[in-house]
Amino acid sequence: MIEKICEIIDNEYSCDIDITVEEWKELLNNPNVFDDKSKEALKKWYIEPGHSATCSDIGKKYNEHSMSANGVINGLAGRVQKELGRFEVKGIGNIAPGTRFIVVMKSKMIGAKSKKWIWTIREELVQAIEELKIFQEDSYTDEELIMNIEESCISSSTPPFEYMGVSKKKRQPVSILNKLLYPRSHKVSKNALRHANYMCEIDNNHPTFTRRNSELNYTEPHHLIPMSYQGDFNVSLDVEENIVSLCCNCHKQIHLGQGFEIMLKKMYGERKDLLTKVGIHISLNDLIILYKKEKV
Ligand SMILES: [Zn+2]
Ligand SMILES: [Zn+2]
Numbered sequence: 305m306i307e308k309i310c311e312i313i314d315n316e317y318s319c320d321i322d323i324t325v326e327e328w329k330e331l332l333n334n335p336n337v338f339d340d341k342s343k344e345a346l347k348k349w350y351i352e353p354g355h356s357a358t359c360s361d362i363g364k365k366y367n368e369h370s371m372s373a374n375g376v377i378n379g380l381a382g383r384v385q386k387e388l389g390r391f392e393v394k395g396i397g398n399i400a401p402g403t404r405f406i407v408v409m410k411s412k413m414i415g416a417k418s419k420k421w422i423w424t425i426r427e428e429l430v431q432a433i434e435e436l437k438i439f440q441e442d443s444y445t446d447e448e449l450i451m452n453i454e455e456s457c458i459s460s461s462t463p464p465f466e467y468m469g470v471s472k473k474k475r476q477p478v479s480i481l482n483k484l485l486y487p488r489s490h491k492v493s494k495n496a497l498r499h500a501n502y503m504c505e506i507d508n509n510h511p512t513f514t515r516r517n518s519e520l521n522y523t524e525p526h527h528l529i530p531m532s533y534q535g536d537f538n539v540s541l542d543v544e545e546n547i548v549s550l551c552c553n554c555h556k557q558i559h560l561g562q563g564f565e566i567m568l569k570k571m572y573g574e575r576k577d578l579l580t581k582v583g584i585h586i587s588l589n590d591l592i593i594l595y596k597k598e599k600v
Contacts, residue, residue: 328431359423454517
């Protein structure tokens, strides 16, 4: 076993980690190395500018102890090292001999006085994540969802989508900026837009425009029962049956404008039976109350 020395040179952790993109891809696909918990922790860095952040910033953002993500990354790095079985990192000088995170991250000191260490995901790992599209399945807000659907080109050759009529298990929320946010799958929203044939479901004649990256009409997915109320339901709200395709004008109106009750009445009338089939039970009155109660 090779010992790789990790030391601080010019306020930066220095260690010759030579894991290739291909190796990272294999490791990412191995659930014994990258379990859900470590992917979740890694994603916290991945979504930051430059894939960089200090542990304390991550801790603050997610309302966790600053060492919590740190511990998960260290554990992950240990499993990576073990799985590869060709080297072991050894810290010298001020660095603890058992230091492992450096296998996954680079680390540099910022702010001479406060001595904060900013961690950056290794470039080869970032590339592997991008190539495998590891973190592109979900969005956590409506805005993100719309943006990400735009980025992931919709193809006209996608087969038509038919409702499955089966309820799905709800997923766990993620805490971001002290708010619990539920994941929304891109695939499910794309299915829903496809089902509506990329037209506004309030009125098929509402004008839209053609997407820049495909031949299809631009419409936006909207969760009829908003994802922010997922906690009140036993089954997933992120199902095609609960997602309507709206032109941008109607989408803004249903969130922000007057007359949303009329829009809800029409959508609800068309979806009521479909929603019941997938285990989502709500009356029109209660739905209207949800929209009045909180910013949707
Ligand atoms: Zn919406
Ligand atoms: Zn419309």
